Amino acid sequence: MSALDALRRPRARPTLPENGGPGSRLLEVSGLTTRFDTPDGVVHAVNGVDFHVDRAEVVGVVGESGCGKSVTIRSILGLVRPPGRVVDGTVRFDGVDLLGLRRTELRRLRGKEIGFIAQNPFSALNPVMRIHRQFGTILAAHGAKSDGEVRDRARAALADVGIAGPDRVLDGYAHQLSGGMAQRVVIAMAMLLNPAFVIADEPTTGLDLTVQRQILDLIRGLVREHGRSMLLVTHDLGVVAQYCDRVVVMYAGKVIEHGTVREVLNTPRHPYTQALVRAIPRPGRPLVHLTGRLPDLVDYPTGCPFRARCPHAFEPCGHVVPEAVTVASGQTYWCHLPEERPEEREAVR
Ligand code: SF4
Numbered sequence: 001m002s003a004l005d006a007l008r009r010p011r012a013r014p015t016l017p018e019n020g021g022p023g024s025r026l027l028e029v030s031g032l033t034t035r036f037d038t039p040d041g042v043v044h045a046v047n048g049v050d051f052h053v054d055r056a057e058v059v060g061v062v063g064e065s066g067c068g069k070s071v072t073i074r075s076i077l078g079l080v081r082p083p084g085r086v087v088d089g090t091v092r093f094d095g096v097d098l099l100g101l102r103r104t105e106l107r108r109l110r111g112k113e114i115g116f117i118a119q120n121p122f123s124a125l126n127p128v129m130r131i132h133r134q135f136g137t138i139l140a141a142h143g144a145k146s147d148g149e150v151r152d153r154a155r156a157a158l159a160d161v162g163i164a165g166p167d168r169v170l171d172g173y174a175h176q177l178s179g180g181m182a183q184r185v186v187i188a189m190a191m192l193l194n195p196a197f198v199i200a201d202e203p204t205t206g207l208d209l210t211v212q213r214q215i216l217d218l219i220r221g222l223v224r225e226h227g228r229s230m231l232l233v234t235h236d237l238g239v240v241a242q243y244c245d246r247v248v249v250m251y252a253g254k255v256i257e258h259g260t261v262r263e264v265l266n267t268p269r270h271p272y273t274q275a276l277v278r279a280i281p282r283p284g285r286p287l288v289h290l291t292g293r294l295p296d297l298v299d300y301p302t303g304c305p306f307r308a309r310c311p312h313a314f315e316p317c318g319h320v321v322p323e324a325v326t327v328a329s330g331q332t333y334w335c336h337l338p339e340e341r342p343e344e345r346e347a348v349r
Pocket of ligand 1: 270271272304305306307308310311312313314317322334335336337
């Protein structure tokens, strides 16, 4: 059984709308670079990240904690605050340069064109404002004219995320909600203005396993049914296998491999991706965990950032940064290992 087959549950894929232009480019990130100035030195959090998301596509961003996934997302959304700063790169969304927008323009676009589902719903919700008023704040900024209109639209949004009895939720506060219910409210708010693009940053962190599946199924349903695109950040390759079309693998603030989920999980080419795939639970196989730690992002390593943990490191890895290698299918990875040394790659299949 392949890694992908082991993870994927049988599921019919919803039909995509034909008028949404599926397949055309929606988000293009190029050379994105973000630094944090700290007393210990400059943290190289995001280092020249390139990837894209097409219309009606779900792209997973995967990697260990601290590998730069969330900072990448926050850089795209203009949410990096001092001592962090985006120092280089471009982010084009539907042809618009996001990094060149003023903060107010970006805030408007975040609600209307891009829905953001944060990791922790309780930090996304205002603890001292009734849920109804929080919907009102979003809708008032986008033309809602009356309290009745706000309530009607909020009720409909909560019904879309499976909340029965929405008035009880609307009249309450965030602390009165369970984690799963709070995340449903955040999802309803993210979808409220019908965005074409959704960014979900580890949206099930802290929820129990059953609720995690429900939330991910819910998000995917809302994305697929409306022909939206999504960037789904996760540390779990099982989630990628289940919910994504393509995957971007990050390590030490860099993209080290990307391709379709099928290619990357069945034929991982970078040793880090291979290690992640080996760590997927599969019947009849022992789990193999990656040892070692991420490199120091202040004293960023020369050459390949995975070198200290890589079982295949050889002479050039210590001082030459690997170039991108793209195979015929489009799968791309950054590693010096030559293609004609397949033994390293066979081991994970
Ligand atoms: Fe390992 Fe070298 Fe490839 Fe880096 S470039 S992943 S150290 S073989």
